[in-house]
Amino acid sequence: MKQPKVNFYNLAWRWHFYAGLFVAPFMVMLALTGVIYLFKPQLDPLMYGSLLNVPAGHHSVPADDLLKRVKAAYPQATIKQYLPPVNAERSAQFVVLNAGNELNVFVDPYHGDILGEQDAKKNLQAVARAIHGELMIGTVGDRLVELAAGWGIVLVVSGVFLWWPRGQAAGILWPRLSSRGRVLWRDLHAVTGFWGAAFLLVMLLSGMTWTGFWGKQYAGVWNVFPDAMWNDMPKSDVEARSLNSATRQTVPWAMENTPMPMSGDHAEHMAQGETQAGPAAPTISLQDVQNIAEQRKVEPGYSITFPTTATGVFTIAVFADDPRNDATLHVDQYTGDVLADVRWEHYGNVARATEMGVMLHEGKMFGVFNQIIVLLICLMILLSAVSGVVIWWKRRPQGKLGVPPLRHDLPKWKTAMVIMFGLAVAFPLVGASLVVVWLLDRVVLSRFTRQTESAPSS
Template identity: 90%
Template sequence: MKQPKVNFYNLAWRWHFYAGLFVAPFMVMLALTGTIYLFKPQLDSLMYSSLLNVPAGHHTVSADDLLTRVKAAYPQGQVTQYLPPLNAEHSAQFVVQNNGQELNVFVDPHHGDILGEQDAKKNLQAIARAIHGELMIGTVGDRLIELAAGWGIVLVVSGLFLWWPRGQAAGILWPRLNSRGRVLWRDLHAVTGFWGASLLLVMLLSGMTWTGFWGKQYAEVWNVFPAAMWDDVPKSDVEARSLNSATRQTVPWAMENTPMPMSGDHAEHMNHDGAHAGPAAPTIALQDVQNIARERKVEPGYSITLPTTATGVFTIAVFADDPRNDATLHIDQYTGKVLADVRFAHYGAVARATEIGVMLHEGKMFGTFNQIVVLLICLMILLSAVSGVVIWWKRRPQGKLGVPPLRHDLPKWKTAMVIIFALAVVFPLVGASLVAVWVLDRLLLSRLTRKAESASSSS
């Protein structure tokens, strides 16, 4: 007997299953690590109070005196960054590369005493951020996270189609709490997904902007500053993204693909091969750079990245909770001249929207309220992932780990097909994996179909 042609509803069902199977572990991981990072201010204050907080004092030790004390404490180390105290009751912080370790060194800004140190890559928040962004395995992890986020979008779209209200509200707009077993789990999964779809899409899309493949292409297309901004500034071939890492955020997303300026008469500090000739030798004081930040009204919470080469610059940067307060300034290490001063007003429309999306994603835009909303989204993601696995387990083929049977057959949904193909084009990693899954699915389906036909004919 000829098999009926599989329509899009069946196809969406299978794709939703495959996406869920792949995405669920990642979504659980992202929700858990995201929750830890979401409450960074509260957790840091609770866990590292002795390092972060100091009694308020009237006298303040200059940045250069603090720097001298840190260098004396770590004679073999290299200081790469300085974070001035947020206010009179907060410590100052230096980032020191020492014996292969990156250390956060905390200093009392009123007395100059070193309060302690912290491994910059092994504290709770750094680990949570590194797992969240790249699974702590570099580029491969970044691509896996990007693939999971892209498939998460496919999951939301296909899920909306599968559970869209068709003449009923129970089980779609609200769960049937008087039900038991698979029906209740199915309702929890569907209702959570239905109400949370738009929020989940915002979280996935805002997170995708930080990925190494799609995010980089997105930035190159949409995050462009007027070329005239850099006309009178000697530029290096290094981009500002080099200041960011999996565990540390220095410059805002909007600045990542902008060129790093060079200090001084750069020709004098380059050898004939065009390479940097020697280490940094700044002639302006660190306190001078901090004074520039104050004069230019950079919001407290900024960092000052020190130059590491003879042509490098001091970079003042604040990745503000409210993106409207973002600031990135590059300072010539010899003259103190401000080579670039980029604010939110200089961002393009897409860059502004992206920065706002990122801050909403991290729960920083509207304080505690924003944190609570994102926490609810994380809990919703956990519920969706767990309930999805449970209903699959309850409906899986007897004794197998395959796709649950489809108990209803509806007409093709051409609009959904167009949307899925559009997602495959917009997110190339998703498109490539979608083709791979489709080929595998077809091969397995045809093989199983042939087995079924041979079994029926022999009987």
């Protein structure tokens, strides 16, 4: 018997199935770790109150005296960053590299007492962020998360097509709560996906901007500053993204692909091709750098990153909850000259939109309201993932783990085909994997299915 020609609906069905099979575990992981990081402002004071909270005092100890206390307590350590107190009731913080470990060291800003330390990469929020971004396995993990997010976009697009109302609203716009079994699970999956599709796309696309492959290419195209901003200073080959890591965000996304300036006479020699010599030896004080931040009205919550080489700079940066308060300043370690001062008004329109998308993604733009919205989206993701697995299990071929039976009663949707191939081009990792899955499905799985169907029943 001749098989009916598979139309786009059936192709979308297969893509949706394969995407769900691959994406579901990642979506559950991203939702759970996202919820943990989402409530960092509430969780940190509860979990680490003895390190973060101090009674408000009248006179603060100068930053350089705090630095001396930390150096005395960790004589073999390298000081990486200083984070002044966010408000009058919060401690100061130093990030130190000590015996191969990165530590957050908390200091009372009024008395100079060291309150304690925290492993910068193994506390709850750092672990959640590292898993969320790269599964704690570096570049390979970053690519897997990027691939999952890209396939998540395919999942949303194909899902909307599959479940788009065709003459009925029940089961699409609202669940049939009187139903039971597979029908109820199917409705829960369809309704949450239908109403949440736009929100999920915003979350996936804003998250993709941080990925190491697609995100870097995206930034290279859209995150561009006028060359004139960097003409009056020697520039290194190092980009500002080097200050960010999987567990710590220092500079805003919009600044990641900008060049790091170089300091003083050393910079002139380096610009002429001479070899860099020696470690950093700043002649301006840490308090001088903090004074610059205050004089230039950088929003509290900023960090000061120390130079690591003779040509390096101090970097004052705040990745603000409201991106309109973002600031990135590079300061010459010898003269105290501000070599660059980049704010929201210097960002391009795409960079501004991206920064706002990232802050919405992290639940920071509108305080608790934003957190509640993102929490609901995460719960929707969990429900969609679980219900998708359940309806596949209930509808799978008897005794098999394959694709549920295909339908042949719906017309082709040429526009959807164009959109799907557009996604494959826009997200190269998805496109490459889509080709692999299509070949696997056509050459291996389809042949196996035909053999199974043609085999005589016992």
